Amino acid sequence: MGNSYAHPLIVLIALPNEKERTRFAVVAGRSLGKAVQRNRAKRLLREALRPLLPSIIPGWDVILISRQPMATATFHDIQHALQTLLDRAKLRAPYVG
Numbered sequence: 001m002g003n004s005y006a007h008p009l010i011v012l013i014a015l016p017n018e019k020e021r022t023r024f025a026v027v028a029g030r031s032l033g034k035a036v037q038r039n040r041a042k043r044l045l046r047e048a049l050r051p052l053l054p055s056i057i058p059g060w061d062v063i064l065i066s067r068q069p070m071a072t073a074t075f076h077d078i079q080h081a082l083q084t085l086l087d088r089a090k091l092r093a094p095y096v097g
Helices: 036-055 066-071 075-088
Strands: 002-007 008-017 023-028 058-064
Touching: 008 075, 023 036, 036 058, 036 066, 036 075
Parallel strands: 023 058
Antiparallel strands: 002 008, 008 058
């Protein structure tokens, strides 16, 4: 099993793979609500991830699990939580500007 990192909005589980890219899976359980709320949470999580993809280090399988507070979270909150988790997991390349 991989390493897991928790935030009140998202749980990130990372497992190294031997591929040249990082793969992501987005999950929302029934505790989040009915299908409409679960699908919205997954869409928001994928959109928050999209601008971060170029900075992700290759070679990982990552599972992003939505937690119940995400049902009322703003997009900015989700984006910040995701950045925090990716940094804690050391999955983002250091910024060189």
